[in-house]
Amino acid sequence: MAEASGDGASGDGASQNGGRCVLWAEGEVRQAAIFGEYLVLRRRIEADLGGTEIRLTDTVTNAGFDRTPHMFLYHVNVGWPLLDEGTRFDSAIAETRWCGDSVADQGISHTVLPGPQPGFVGQVYEHVIKPDADGRARARLLNDRLRRGFELDYDPAAQRPAAQRPAAQRPAAQRPAAQRPAAQRPAAQRPAAQRPAADNYIVRFNVVSEAAVRDSGLDWTVLRPSGFMSNALRWLPQLSQGDTVREPFADIPVAVIDPSDIGAIAAATLSEPGHVGHSYRLTGPQALLPAEQLAILGGVLGRDLRLKALPDDDARREMSTSMPEPSVDAFFEFSRGGTYRDDQVTGTTAELLGRPARTFSDWAQAHAEAFAS
Secondary structure, X not given: OOEEOOOOOOEEEEEEEOOEEEEEEEEEEEEEOOOOOEXXXXXXXXXXXXXXXXXXXXXXXXXXXXXXXXXXXXXXXXXXXOOOOOOEEEEOEEEEEEEXXXXXXXXXXXXXXXXXXXXXXXXXXXXXXXXXXXXXXXXXXXXOOOOEEEEEEEOHHHHOOOOEOOOOOOHHHOOOHHHOOOOOOOOOOOXXXXXXXXXXXXXXXXXXXXXXXXXXXXXXXXXXXXXXXXXXXXXXXXXXXXXXXXXXXXXXXXXXXXXXXXXXXXXXXXXXXXXXXXXXXXXXXXXXXXXXXXXXXXXXXXOOOEEEEOOHHHHHHHHHOOOOHHHHHHHHHHHHOOOOOOOOOOOHHHHHHOOOOOOHHHHHHHOHHHHHO
């Protein structure tokens, strides 16, 4: 009687185990971000028919390219009638590492639940639970009046705060973290609010593409560049008509990179040892607004160039003439939704090249002839 979705990512049903009827459900949750983490949580929930126990089994797999710290947080809510005035909290507390200010302000013990009180502020504690003889830690809520209780039973060894190793990385190709180049940054560098959602069209394209590389069984190195300096070539039609450029997202700085630096790094990763299984976030040496890029280009060309910010409605209409709607939506999510910032400068490019990354002025001087024509 088990059923599962076509992709095998979820299912539910019942099975027989040692004479017991076990009800179960399982599924996957993926957390992914462009140039960020790619974690897969697979959860199975089981309960014996007529039993008093619910079992959760979670497996977190780092399906990305980088070591990725992450946090387990199980939010377990128990309600009335078990949770009532006089309900006791019972556990072998080895240490209380932290508690909220309301604990001292109210002077109410957390080991016995009080009755409703006007103005009561929730009390938060961080306890370290001492494991029992079997190695498992337990915390209980006991209602003596009902002669009922709820017990949370878990394996603390399975909750150790370890940075997970990417599944695709081979031990032979991986140095200890302390010996890795400073250029190889942790995956989760940005606040969560700045990480693009996995349902973003461009994010999904990158995640799926990198996963295909990882799953190919071949040696791999991933280069993740910021915006290209050569994107300035899109101004050519406007500059041929005058000195004013209309540009969308004029308020968004980008740490633009010279494509020739990307090519040099790609050649090095293909011809030099030590790059297999690494991901490199590549940027230029400085984050620049479009107006700043245009001013630098004007200085090289000897022209007084000016930038006019394109209103978002006009930008959407113009972008829709040259790219599919999901891509347009994705760029607006990045730029106006605050889900991704491309202005973070890293030292990766210079470290891998063994010289400073090329500036936008360097790029403009090398390509001045294209604009002069």
